[in-house]
Amino acid sequence: MVRRAASEGGERRPTTIRDVAAHAGVSVATVSRILSGSYPSAPATRSKVMKAVRELDYVANANARNLAGASSRSVAIIVNSVVSPHYAHVAQGVQAQAALEGKLCIVGTTGGDPERELATVQLMRQEHAECVILVGNVVNNDAYRERMADYARALAAAGSQLVLCGRPTLGPDVPALVVEYDNTGGAYAITSHLLSAGHRRILFLGRHEGYTTSDSRITGYRNALADHRVPHDPGLEADGTMERSEGYRMIRERLAAGPPDFTAVFAGNDLIAAGARQALREHGLRVPDDVSMVGFDDLPPAADIDLTTVHVPHEELGRTAVRLALERGQDKAAPAQHVLLGTHIIVRDSVRPIRPDLG
């Protein structure tokens, strides 16, 4: 095995890009092009260069990259947690598109802590990430918008790009790209699906006032009720967050308080649906024979519990975020874009029609 330069004991000069080129038998420009991730390059050449990089333990530093005039090499996505299938599938789209574009993908996780979010954005900026993608549910208040505007300007000043994914726009003055999906339209469509099957008492699980995702889904639910001239009963909206355990809790508490006063459940997402279904079963109620149910997301566990739900194009959100950011990286003068991706219903076996005079 080739000995590396920076081993313990005697100091040697650091390996340079010239050493790598010589070792691989290619030009410095070729090494630079391959390391910068500006594809395409012949697989055999890439192999040779990567082998030399490994054998010489070469670390391309920011300085070397700048000297070579190479672009930066990574795209970054920042999420609360990778355990949530919602975040994980958006991150998967980011990873897939990054791979296509010859970039690395790094994921920062914050556990929902704004200070860790700030520190992670700074780390990504130091690392010269070409874009930093922030995903998901937020409280859209002044403090949030100011924090995002700060990030957007700081990243733009460093030649990078903030992308908000599944979050509302910050307005024309802030240099952020926005890739949203149609939460309200999806909720409207799936509520209409239940209404068309004759359901009038539809329990919404997962109201979380002030949070963008829940607010826009409940807006779609209420709009559909109004358009179908079904009175809105605020008692049919249960407060809770977007977790499986919360779906379980909301149904348990409701059934402990009295017999079911609903014929269908609109779970704020598929995880809530899975938890709610378990609580219903423990109470002797089957889906869809006794209670109809729909969800939102079309992610695991929707297929396993045969759930009719709203398909959200999670991976496409991630891919679009990367694509738009890299395009804009080429043309700084282009206006910041705001893209809205569509949603649609996936019909499985969790809804039964009832007579319209019930409820």
Added chain:
Amino acid sequence: MVRRAASEGGERRPTTIRDVAAHAGVSVATVSRILSGSYPSAPATRSKVMKAVRELDYVANANARNLAGASSRSVAIIVNSVVSPHYAHVAQGVQAQAALEGKLCIVGTTGGDPERELATVQLMRQEHAECVILVGNVVNNDAYRERMADYARALAAAGSQLVLCGRPTLGPDVPALVVEYDNTGGAYAITSHLLSAGHRRILFLGRHEGYTTSDSRITGYRNALADHRVPHDPGLEADGTMERSEGYRMIRERLAAGPPDFTAVFAGNDLIAAGARQALREHGLRVPDDVSMVGFDDLPPAADIDLTTVHVPHEELGRTAVRLALERGQDKAAPAQHVLLGTHIIVRDSVRPIRPDLG
């Protein structure tokens, strides 16, 4: 809002740690301590400092960090994909422990490409990650071991630390920490659970020769058969990878070839089980009434399909990896550790006893 230094147009000197300290009304040492992540610090002080950092758009660079004598601030985990619940839950453990230790957590994703893995390890090293954790299923051949030994030595030379998680040890000469879990023991226990219920023809789904995870699970399966004096039938081992679609495919192909010649299925993981269950249902076979089934992992979708399975302590794997790496960071002379975490059966409702003379 405070104007920041590095805006477009006129150049100004970069913000320093002294500016941040002055703006926050605290000492430089306090800023340094807080930015380095060496907690604890009073929440009010942290708030003031982080506000100043944000308002002055301060980027702590590697140089500043070294001058301040502060330790590095992040732990890194590299996975093929964050969509796999296995990887996601280990990453969640890494994130949780990193937060406890006051570190950032970054996740590199490679899509399974060794070149992207190499480039990601290098990126993490440049970023001075305190440890780099690699997770999961591999082909344990010479090329793999040499690549890992290269990483381990390069990271050690940079003051960082390689941790292999759910992978075999590289031997005493390589400065890598190893955190494994008991794959073979778990597979032995769950096979014995089926054998004790009278099953003799147990179909193993997900043989993938050469891959460490599959190999160790099938070893546990074969050992249990041998100890229970049940003849080993290689025809009852179906080749496939660890995905839901593969579970579906393996059962479809098997049932297309003839009537079921098994009374129970040991799915190589819970995803395979979910896919296999769907294929069985489409063939009119219910779990557990017609066919018993067990899985491995105890991750979603196990609870939703009521699957008896082997619990793998995924989050504990991640937490232990971070804990060991940071401990070793304090004491470089300590020998590299090799930890094996236990696994155990979670009993749900997917196994029925049969008469021992069947099969």
